[in-house]
Amino acid sequence: MELEKLVWLIPLLPIFGFAVNLFFGRFLPRIAVNVIACGAVLGSMILSWVAFGYVRHHAHDPGFEGLISAGLPWISVPGTESAWGKVLAEHRLVIDQLTAVMILVVTNVGFLIHLYSTGYMADDKRHSRYFSYLNLFTGFMLILVMASNLLLMFVGWEGVGLCSYLLIGFWFEKNENAAAGMKAFVVNRIGDFGFTVGVLWLFFYLGSEFQVWTLDFREIGRTIAAHHDAILPSVMTGVGILLFVGATGKSAQLPLYTWLPDAMAGPTPVSALIHAATMVTAGVYMVARMNFVYAMSPTAMTVVAVVGGLTALFAGTIGVAQNDIKKVLAYSTVSQLGFMFMGVGVGAYAAGIFHLMTHAFFKGCLFLGSGSVIHGMGGEQDIRKMGGLKKYMPITFWTFLIASLAISGFPLLAGFWSKDEILWKAFDAHDLKIPGPVIWSMGIIAAGFTAFYMTRLVVLTFFGEPRYAKAEEHHDAHGGHGHGHGTPHESPWSMTVPLIVLAFLSVFGGFIGMGAWTGLSNVFEGWLAPVFGGHGAEPHKVPPMEYVMVAVSVIVGLGGILLGLKVYLWDKGRAAEAFAQKARPLYELVRDKYRVDELYNAVAIEPLLATNEMLGRVDNIVVDGAVNGAASVSAAVSNRTGYFDNEVVDGLVNGAATATQTAGRAARRLQTGHIRQYLTTALIGGLFVIAAFCLWLNRAAFQGFLGLN
């Protein structure tokens, strides 16, 4: 089969795995379910590498737009353009350089998470359902990043939303888990509304102004490029901001980030999948994919960059005061996503996608590591009840440490390269409505906070004295693991191998995107340059300021780490406690996540419920009153007509019936049941007839006899 048809297998293999495990998983042994689920993702992973090789081989062909799959028309209107008429949207996948990066991240990290899950979920009672959902999640994410047009992308977009709902609420026996699933879905829907409106606006604008009715990315890009001067920047601003509203929902940015920390209710590998490989990166990918829209509107870019910067800062501070290991990582994800949006917002799309990729490595590693810790601790998630775990879980400890250093921007690790690139591009941004250093300053502070709270997390979890002895009675938060909880233990190989691979990538994955200041070419940026239309790989003179910025971010990163060590390792957290005592309102505010959930509750949910109640009352009194009034009027009318019906109509009917009955009763007397009587009657009657007939025949004689003549 040709490659253009094989491309379809990349998303369809996991979806096929989903279907098999959903319908037959219950009847299969667990090992078969594992093999099907992992095998499906492994298959897409291999095909992704093949597709990557193809793109790499043809990247410099003139007019190369990516590996374009076979397509089928989806929505078409009558026309002469093709046998199908004019096609507005089609089922078609395209793998260009950007998509190649995305599918490699999704399938590789996704496969590791599948592998990890075989260990983590080994004893779960809905094992096969879990794996079928995990496969579906991967499949929808692949559709999202491979779609050739906005509509097909939206299918994947909604699909990952659905899967997040299913998986976050996977342990739905507990009410909070089910509620967290619903929250993720509803908050995503709010963002999706903005996304839908943006897509439709763009579609109708390009169609009505330039007669290009299309949803295809490449065609939209070409149209915008061709009519560069005629396009209204204000429309592009509107479209860009509406699309970004969708991204804030999916990628957990201000103000729609609240679902992501709650999403920790799901199984830990699911958190890893949502945070590292799928779902939350969708918004960043979408903004990067729609770069031609944002390039037309500095306002929209400024909005993206500022929201990203604020989110990075905001979530970074919250991360400092969380005590749940997964909550810390959740806010860290929100913060890192802010970095990515900062990158794409200042036009550094390659840097944003680069950070997306490195983040997938170290955040995947961190989440899987935290899952390993939770697994080893028998369900405990509170870092205040951990400590000293490095002795018992060496592999988990080392991989977790490496990934923490990477996310903190420790020099030469993956996070350092990508974060640095974003920060420098932010500092250097000139096209925005606000100066670049403002955005940069938000980013650098957030980076400092990141280093600090990651150090705190590592220290509290793995160093110091064990504090879990007293925690033994609350270990069953996740229940069902069925281990003894006396001593923490290292996890099985299926869980540690993914950790090691991801830690390895966290160390070396950054070297493909080293900044220009190193004097080496930035391979990653050069690779993506055709998609983003930049000059990318061209060597350019490095301004001296860039070296300063690199130095600053190294100092901030190391400073955050050292401060964290000082406060939590060497001072045993006494200073932190003293600070929390002294500035109690501030501490509580941050610990309670700035009470944003409460704010939304008060501003949006309570008024909504109050309005509901009021409308309910209006409904009861006015609407129901009208309905009841109408009902009583018709009841009265019915009464009268009922009377008429009973007396007159029924009277006629009954009268007819009575008459028939009476007649029948009279006639019945004739029917004695005696055959001889009947026969006699018949005979006499027959004789009468014959006699009458004879008389009639001889009437002349008879008349003479009677003397009538």
Add this chain to the structure above:
Amino acid sequence: MTDYLFSRHPLENFLVISAALFVLGVYTIITRRNAVSILMGVELVLNAANVNFVAFSQYMPGAGIHGSMFSIFVILLAAAEAAVALAIVIGIYQNFGRVDVDQADLMKE
């Protein structure tokens, strides 16, 4: 033999015999309560009709054998009727313990 018979007697003789048989049959049907006797009466009525058919067939010019054929049909029919009727009589006997037709009047109610 038949030529002899018919040449010796005019048609009226046969009709008188037929009428006599018919009246006897009807009388039997009306007066008897025993179902078997009634059946016998019916047979008499049918055979009165047979005599009529045969006689008219012989004496009417151009009638050919049509009348004789009809009488054969009637004999067949009488046999079938006797079979069905006797079956009904046996049914009555099983239900009522006797064959009095006056008693079999349950359908009245």
